[in-house]
Amino acid sequence: MSIDIVGIAKNFGRFAALDDIHLRVADGELLALLGPSGSGKTTLLRIIAGLEWPDGGELRMHGSNALGVRASERGVGFVFQHYALFRHMTVSDNVAFGLQVRPRATRPGKADIAARVRELLRLVQLEALVDRYPDQLSGGQRQRVALARALAVEPRVLLLDEPFGALDAKVRKELRRWLRRLHDELGMTTIFVTHDQEEALELADRVVVMSQGRIEQVGRPHELYDQPATPFVQRFLGSVNALPGRVEAGRIIAEGIELPRIAVPGETEATVFVRPQEIDVVPDADAPGHIRFIWLVGPVARLEVELQSPAGIIEIELPREVASAGRLAVGQRVRLTARQARVFGGQGGGAGRDPVPAPAA
Amino acid sequence: MIYQPDFSDIVLNIDLLARGAWLTLALWGLALGFGLAAGLVLGVVRSAGNRWLSLPAAAYVEVFRNTPVLVQLVWFYFAFPVLTGWQMSGFAAAALGLSLNTSAYCAEIFRGGIGSIARGQWEAGRALGMGYPALMRRIVLPQAVRRMVPAFTNRGIELGKMTAIASVISVHELMYEARQLSATTFRPLEVFTVIAVLYFVVIYPGTWLSYRLEARLARRG
Numbered sequence A: 001m002s003i004d005i006v007g008i009a010k011n012f013g014r015f016a017a018l019d020d021i022h023l024r025v026a027d028g029e030l031l032a033l034l035g036p037s038g039s040g041k042t043t044l045l046r047i048i049a050g051l052e053w054p055d056g057g058e059l060r061m062h063g064s065n066a067l068g069v070r071a072s073e074r075g076v077g078f079v080f081q082h083y084a085l086f087r088h089m090t091v092s093d094n095v096a097f098g099l100q101v102r103p104r105a106t107r108p109g110k111a112d113i114a115a116r117v118r119e120l121l122r123l124v125q126l127e128a129l130v131d132r133y134p135d136q137l138s139g140g141q142r143q144r145v146a147l148a149r150a151l152a153v154e155p156r157v158l159l160l161d162e163p164f165g166a167l168d169a170k171v172r173k174e175l176r177r178w179l180r181r182l183h184d185e186l187g188m189t190t191i192f193v194t195h196d197q198e199e200a201l202e203l204a205d206r207v208v209v210m211s212q213g214r215i216e217q218v219g220r221p222h223e224l225y226d227q228p229a230t231p232f233v234q235r236f237l238g239s240v241n242a243l244p245g246r247v248e249a250g251r252i253i254a255e256g257i258e259l260p261r262i263a264v265p266g267e268t269e270a271t272v273f274v275r276p277q278e279i280d281v282v283p284d285a286d287a288p289g290h291i292r293f294i295w296l297v298g299p300v301a302r303l304e305v306e307l308q309s310p311a312g313i314i315e316i317e318l319p320r321e322v323a324s325a326g327r328l329a330v331g332q333r334v335r336l337t338a339r340q341a342r343v344f345g346g347q348g349g350g351a352g353r354d355p356v357p358a359p360a361a
Numbered sequence B: 001m002i003y004q005p006d007f008s009d010i011v012l013n014i015d016l017l018a019r020g021a022w023l024t025l026a027l028w029g030l031a032l033g034f035g036l037a038a039g040l041v042l043g044v045v046r047s048a049g050n051r052w053l054s055l056p057a058a059a060y061v062e063v064f065r066n067t068p069v070l071v072q073l074v075w076f077y078f079a080f081p082v083l084t085g086w087q088m089s090g091f092a093a094a095a096l097g098l099s100l101n102t103s104a105y106c107a108e109i110f111r112g113g114i115g116s117i118a119r120g121q122w123e124a125g126r127a128l129g130m131g132y133p134a135l136m137r138r139i140v141l142p143q144a145v146r147r148m149v150p151a152f153t154n155r156g157i158e159l160g161k162m163t164a165i166a167s168v169i170s171v172h173e174l175m176y177e178a179r180q181l182s183a184t185t186f187r188p189l190e191v192f193t194v195i196a197v198l199y200f201v202v203i204y205p206g207t208w209l210s211y212r213l214e215a216r217l218a219r220r221g
Helices: A041-049 A091-100 A110-123 A139-152 A169-186 A197-203 A221-226 A231-236 A320-325 B008-012 B014-047 B051-065 B069-084 B090-115 B119-127 B132-169 B174-185 B188-219
Strands: A003-012 A015-025 A030-034 A056-061 A076-079 A157-161 A189-194 A206-211 A214-219 A241-248 A251-253 A269-274 A279-283 A289-297 A300-307 A313-319 A333-338
Touching: A003 A041, A015 A041, A015 A214, A030 A041, A030 A197, A041 A076, A041 A157, A041 A189, A041 A206, A076 A139, A076 B119, A091 A110, A091 A139, A110 A139, A139 A157, A139 A169, A169 A197, A189 A197, A197 A221, A206 A221, A206 A231, A214 A221, A214 A231, A231 A269, A241 A313, A279 A313, A289 A320, A289 A333, A300 A320, A300 A333, A313 A320, B008 B014, B008 B174, B008 B188, B014 B051, B014 B090, B014 B132, B014 B174, B014 B188, B051 B090, B069 B090, B069 B132, B090 B132, B119 B132, B132 B174, B132 B188, B174 B188
Parallel strands: A030 A189, A030 A206, A076 A157, A157 A189
Antiparallel strands: A003 A015, A003 A056, A206 A214, A241 A251, A241 A269, A279 A333, A289 A300, A300 A313
16 A cells, blocks of 8 residues: 655644655555654654644545544554553464454454464464463564564554564564565565664665654665765764865865865865775874774774864774784874765755765775 | 450350441442442543543542541431431441442542553554543453552452441441440450451451452463
C-alpha cells in the first residue's frame, strides 16, 4: 500500500513536533525514519498509525484519506519501542489477540486463528515458546512476538518504532538482517523509526533524515552518505570533521590539511566537511600537526591529530594495518591529505545547496 | 492474689458469640462485595478522563475517605431516617455505611492500579482495534488487579476489624455480643481474649487466600 503525506503538521503546546512534512512511501518499500531524539520521527509514525492526530495536512493511504479512519481500520500493524506485549497473556494469546477482538462478522473461527498463530510463530521462529509469558522471554524473543502480533491482523502497512533500541549489539545485528529477509519475503510496505544511522543505512530501501520536525533529506542509503544535502545530514550520518576554510581564487583552503580541488563560487569563507576515513596520514617532521592519541578498535586505528591552526583537533580513521605499516606513534608529526571533502553553501548554515563532492586533485 | 482465668461462662454462651461471628462475617462479606463492585465502577469512571463523570466520583470518594467511619455509621442510623423518612435496621445502616466507605477506598485502589498500567498497553490495544470498555476488560484490569491484590488484602483486613464499630449502633455482631457477655459475666479478660481469637479465625483465611492468589499471579508473569 502506498502512503502520501502532504503538509502534515503537529504541535504539542508551543513545540512544533512536525512542520509541513511531505513524503511519499511507495508500495512494498522499506523506509527508515532517521533522526535524533525530538526530531519528530515517532510522532510521524504514530500519525500514520492513527495513534496521534495531526493539526494540519493530509494523510492518504492507497489514494484515500486516512485521517478520518480509526487506527484499527487503517490496515496497519504497529510494533512498539518496548514491544508492549500483554504481560498477562501467553505468546500464543498475544499473537491471537488482534484476531480474537475483531467484530463477530469478520472474526475468523478458533481453528483458523490457531492455524494463523502457528504459521506466524513459525515465521518468527518461536514455535517452541507458545505457552511462555512475556516475562519469560529474552529481548529478541519479545521483539519477534510483537512483530508476529502486528502481522497477525494481516496489515497492509507495518510500522516499527525503534524496533531494536532495547537490544544488545549482537542481537540487534541478527534481528535487523532477519527483518530485512522477512520484509523481502512478505513484500509489505514497512516504515521503521531509528536514531541509529548504521541500522537505517543497512536495512532500508530509502532513508528519511529528520531534524526538529522537518525532513532534511530523503534518498537511498548510498545517496545520503555520498551526497548529503545539508550539514546536518553530513554530521548525522557518521562522524565528520568540520574545518573552517577560506576561499582564494574560487578554491577552498583549510590550514593544516591538504584539500582536493573544490570550486566554491561567490564565498569568502566556508566550512569544509571531511570524514575521518577520508584522510591520509604521512609522517613528516615539518608538518604542522602531531598525533595526540591512537586507539586500536578491532580492525580500525582511530587517531586524534592536533593542528596548530583554527581547525584544532582532527579525527582520523585508518585500517589498523595501515597505521602499523606507517609506524605511527603518539607525539609524531604528520601531514594530512583529504581524499574527499564537502562544502555547503552559506558557511555550512544548512542552506541545502547540493554538495560538491571533490574529485581528487 | 493471682488472677484465675475461667472460661466456663463463655463456653456456656458460645452460641451468642457464634451468632455474633456469623453476623460479623455477613457484614464483612456484604460490605466487601458491594465495596469492590462500586469501587470498580468509581475507579474506572475516575480513570476515564470525562470531567462530568470523574468530578462527582472524586467528590464521593473524598467525602467517604475523609470522614470517620464511626460518624458515617451513626449518620446512616440516626440522621438518614430523619432526612428520608426511611427507617433502617442497625444491620442495614452498618452494611450501607461500611459498603460506601469501602467503595471509596476500593475506587482509589482501582484508580491507582489502572494508572499504573503503561501507556503502551493501552495503545497496543487501540492499535488492534479495541474500544475503551474492551480495553479495560481484556487488557488493563487483568494486569492491574494483580498489582492491586496486596492493597485489597489490606483493605479486607481493615474492613473485617472495622465491623466491630457496628456494635455502636446495636448490631448484634461479635463485638456487641462480647460486650454484652462481658457485662453479664464480669469476665472481660476471658471474653475479649476469645473474641480476639475469633476475629483472627474469621479474618486470617481470607488473608491466607490472598497470599496464595498473589503468588499464583506472580508465577503467571
